[in-house]
Amino acid sequence: MKVKRQKPDLAEGDLTPMIDMTFQLIAFFMVLINFAQTESNDQVVLPNSRLVKPPEQPLEFPIILHVGQSGSVFLGGDDYTTDTLKVGLNQEIRAIKFEGKQVEDANVIIRAHRNTAAGDVQEVIRVAQEAGLENFALRVKEDRSG
Amino acid sequence: MKIRSKEQDEEKQQLNMTSMIDIVFLLLVFFVMTFKIVELEGDFSIRMPLSGGAGSPDLTDLPIKLRLKADNDGNLESMSLNEVTLGTDYDALRGRILGLIGTTAPSEDSLAEGPEIEIDTDYNLRYEAVINAITAVSGYKDGDQVVKLVEKIKFAKPRR
Numbered sequence: 001m002k003v004k005r006q007k008p009d010l011a012e013g014d015l016t017p018m019i020d021m022t023f024q025l026i027a028f029f030m031v032l033i034n035f036a037q038t039e040s041n042d043q044v045v046l047p048n049s050r051l052v053k054p055p056e057q058p059l060e061f062p063i064i065l066h067v068g069q070s071g072s073v074f075l076g077g078d079d080y081t082t083d084t085l086k087v088g089l090n091q092e093i094r095a096i097k098f099e100g101k102q103v104e105d106a107n108v109i110i111r112a113h114r115n116t117a118a119g120d121v122q123e124v125i126r127v128a129q130e131a132g133l134e135n136f137a138l139r140v141k142e143d144r145s146g
Numbered sequence: 147m148k149i150r151s152k153e154q155d156e157e158k159q160q161l162n163m164t165s166m167i168d169i170v171f172l173l174l175v176f177f178v179m180t181f182k183i184v185e186l187e188g189d190f191s192i193r194m195p196l197s198g199g200a201g202s203p204d205l206t207d208l209p210i211k212l213r214l215k216a217d218n219d220g221n222l223e224s225m226s227l228n229e230v231t232l233g234t235d236y237d238a239l240r241g242r243i244l245g246l247i248g249t250t251a252p253s254e255d256s257l258a259e260g261p262e263i264e265i266d267t268d269y270n271l272r273y274e275a276v277i278n279a280i281t282a283v284s285g286y287k288d289g290d291q292v293v294k295l296v297e298k299i300k301f302a303k304p305r306r
Contacts, residue, residue: 016165016168020165020168020169020172023169023172023173023176024172026176027172027175027176027179031176031179046185046187047273047274047277047278048274048277049188049190049277049278049280049281050281050287051188051281051284051285051286051287051292052187052188052189052190053186053188053292054186054187054188055188055189059189067273104195109189112273113273114272114273114274114277115220115272115273115274116272116273117220117269117270117271117272117273118214118267118268118269118270118271118272118273118275118276119267119268119269119270119271119304119305119306120273121273121276122267122269122301122303122304123304125192125194125301126303126304129194129195129196130196132196134193134194134195134196135191135192135193136191136192136193136194137189137190137191137192138189138190138192138277138280139187139188139189140187140188140189140190140277141185141186141187142185142186142187142188144186
């Protein structure tokens with residue numbers, strides 16, 4: 001009788017910490033993947049809109065520009081102003097051309113803070129236009145309240 | 147002795163429950179975290195080639211002009227559509243757009259030929275107000291469906 005009672009308990013005792021660890025690892029990696037997908041910046045709080053929906057396919061050749069509340073522009077981890085942004089954009093354009101694509105194929109995704117002056121966003125668009133870029137996307141947060 | 151062995155059995159069963167609860171809590175924490183972190187985002191697409199601003203290719207189809215004025219704090223003071231003042235009511239703007247382009251939603255074929263709107267905003271206006279105006283002119287929600295109005299949006303030259 002003793003032998004019968006001990007055997008299943010031992011087997012279960014071995015499995016549970018392993019399952020725990022597996023779930024923890026899965027949770028860890030899933031959270032990491034979500035961080036990469038949002039492409040977020042701490043200094044940017046996007047405005048809301050009821051009309052937008054998440055795109056079914058991600059935009060091709062994206063250049064993501066974060067525009068902070070003070071008008072500073074973040075591109076690929078570097079901090080630019082509207083005067084120096086052209087340098088950063090030219091690097092991105094070179095990378096796109098290196099892949100054998102045209103400048104017009106690139107999509108500039110503008111993630112601007114909700115309290116940024118609209119003129120600063122316009123200036124960012126103007127600089128990008130002068131660099132030859134044509135397609136812009138103003139990124140906003142989906143508002144599901146209404 | 148018999149009573150003790152029964153108590154031991156009960157303890158062992160409780161031990162099994164705790165490991166299951168551990169996993170359930172881990173799952174719960176996981177879903178709570180993903181729910182908070184992932185915010186659904188979408189785009190308003192704008193196509194603005196630099197050459198398009200200088201010489202308008204089609205003079206018969208001039209864009210609708212939306213002027214946004216800001217007060218000193220950057221809040222929206224007034225809007226005017228084709229020189230008609232609308233105040234700060236975005237619903238009034240949407241109604242005006244509906245009156246201009248008609249209530250019929252543009253078909254798939256006519257999307258490229260649809261009306262165009264040019265947004266001329268004060269420099270210090272908060273970006274959120276511009277997005278609200280873009281939301282008002284680009285469509286409205288009818289239940290779960292989005293009815294699109296103006297899809298071609300461009301900005302005028304920035305005002306300094």
